Amino acid sequence: MTVLQVEVVAAEGIAWQGDALSVVARTTEGDIGVLPNHEPLLASLVPCAAEVLTPDGNREVVVVDGGFISVAENRVSLLAQFARVAAEIDLKAAEHELAAAEKRLNAGEIDDETRHHYLRAQAQVKAARIAQGH
Amino acid sequence: MGASLRELRQRRKSVTATKKITRAMELIASSRVMKAQQAAARALPYTRELNRAVSAVATYSRTDHPLTRPQTQDPRRVAVLFITSDRGMNGAYSSNVLKTVSQMRQRLDEQGVEMVRYGVGRKGIGFMTYRGLELAERWEGFSDSPTYDRAVDISDRLVEDFLRPYEEGGVDEIWVVYTRMESMLSQTPRARRILPLEVVEGVHEVNDEELLPLYEFEPSPEAVLDSLLPLYVRSRIWFYLLQSAAAQLAMQQKAMKSATDNAQALIESLTREANQARQAEITQEISEIVGGASALADLTKDDD
Numbered sequence: 001m002t003v004l005q006v007e008v009v010a011a012e013g014i015a016w017q018g019d020a021l022s023v024v025a026r027t028t029e030g031d032i033g034v035l036p037n038h039e040p041l042l043a044s045l046v047p048c049a050a051e052v053l054t055p056d057g058n059r060e061v062v063v064v065d066g067g068f069i070s071v072a073e074n075r076v077s078l079l080a081q082f083a084r085v086a087a088e089i090d091l092k093a094a095e096h097e098l099a100a101a102e103k104r105l106n107a108g109e110i111d112d113e114t115r116h117h118y119l120r121a122q123a124q125v126k127a128a129r130i131a132q133g134h
Numbered sequence: 135m136g137a138s139l140r141e142l143r144q145r146r147k148s149v150t151a152t153k154k155i156t157r158a159m160e161l162i163a164s165s166r167v168m169k170a171q172q173a174a175a176r177a178l179p180y181t182r183e184l185n186r187a188v189s190a191v192a193t194y195s196r197t198d199h200p201l202t203r204p205q206t207q208d209p210r211r212v213a214v215l216f217i218t219s220d221r222g223m224n225g226a227y228s229s230n231v232l233k234t235v236s237q238m239r240q241r242l243d244e245q246g247v248e249m250v251r252y253g254v255g256r257k258g259i260g261f262m263t264y265r266g267l268e269l270a271e272r273w274e275g276f277s278d279s280p281t282y283d284r285a286v287d288i289s290d291r292l293v294e295d296f297l298r299p300y301e302e303g304g305v306d307e308i309w310v311v312y313t314r315m316e317s318m319l320s321q322t323p324r325a326r327r328i329l330p331l332e333v334v335e336g337v338h339e340v341n342d343e344e345l346l347p348l349y350e351f352e353p354s355p356e357a358v359l360d361s362l363l364p365l366y367v368r369s370r371i372w373f374y375l376l377q378s379a380a381a382q383l384a385m386q387q388k389a390m391k392s393a394t395d396n397a398q399a400l401i402e403s404l405t406r407e408a409n410q411a412r413q414a415e416i417t418q419e420i421s422e423i424v425g426g427a428s429a430l431a432d433l434t435k436d437d438d
Binding site for chain 2: 007009010011012013014027028029032039040041042043044066067068070072077079081
């Protein structure tokens with residue numbers, strides 16, 4: 001059986017790596033699913049919770065802060081300045097961060113940085129909820 | 135004679151205190167160099183994957199992007215970012231880098247190219263300011279423990295200057311002078327061009343001879359390049375900062391080790407000198423007493 005070799009790489013180091021049956025991530029164009037033998041691809045991501053289905057049936061959720069997905073010869077790498085496995089995210093802290101970012105957005109600070117912050121917090125909350133089975 | 139003995143003992147005491155300090159610094163540096171090396175190793179996969187991605191876009195798309203094409207065949211103004219330390223006590227670390235910078239300057243002068251300097255580290259900044267050489271931008275305070283945010287600051291500034299037209303003070307090329315950590319024993323200063331990208335040999339840091347396949351780009355090669363290249367520059371600078379930090383600490387450890395050894399040698403020779411002086415003092419006292427006694431004996435004999 002062909003499997004994908006997945007690496008989630010952040011600037012500070014590798015966040016997650018292992019084999020997978022499929023990877024789902026959100027690009028600027030929308031969600032994309034990658035199965036084994038996918039054609040070579042390079043796409044920009046938006047901050048999202050990427051899902052990786054491992055051969056033993058587990059679903060790993062990894063938050064990425066934008067970046068890229070690159071697929072070539074059954075090697076998938078998700079590249080982001082910041083990436084974290086959902087299980088390591090503190091849901092409370094993430095929700096708090098999301099609320100703070102939302103408040104700033106509502107207060108009219110609609111610059112790229114705040115938006116990015118908001119999307120990142122949103123992705124973290126989503127990932128943490130999935131990981132906890134909500 | 136007594137004064138010189140006291141002086142020798144005093145010097146020995148102060149050298150002993152210095153030795154304790156250099157020994158402590160050696161130990162601290164050796165524990166931190168490990169951490170710095172690990173941080174540099176952790177950053178490697180990110181740099182490697184970005185290299186791969188950049189090579190893919192540049193090789194497998196016919197995009198003409200401002201960041202990939204050389205703006206001019208012969209550059210008129212070149213930015214040089216040099217990475218030095220904030221503090222001394224690390225041997226020739228900073229001066230090696232500064233020497234490389236002045237070699238570059240000489241070469242550029244011969245070609246009639248203007249050089250704009252960007253400094254990292256108090257030592258390098260101080261060197262340039264003392265000589266009245268202008269710095270376009272300076273960053274300091276993190277030479278031995280760089281953070282990614284700092285790398286972002288630096289690269290955003292460099293990319294901004296790179297994208298500005300020459301007439302408005304923009305630069306045509308960006309070079310970095312950093313210290314490469316070859317091993318614990320050898321660290322060498324290097325000059326590398328980061329922009330315009332040398333994509334073909336952009337993977338020199340990792341040995342990757344695999345052929346890259348034809349890629350599908352989403353949303354478009356241009357959009358991917360637009361967001362990929364600033365990230366690429368950041369990761370390069372981040373990588374250079376980490377390498378330099380590890381090299382700095384390794385050189386500090388080496389410098390402090392030899393300082394400790396020298397202090398030990400000095401202590402030994404001072405101890406010998408002090409012993410000699412003490413012995414000389416005693417000998418002199420004895421001969422004075424003996425001389426005095428015999429003079430006294432002669433005196434009493436004459437009286438008889």
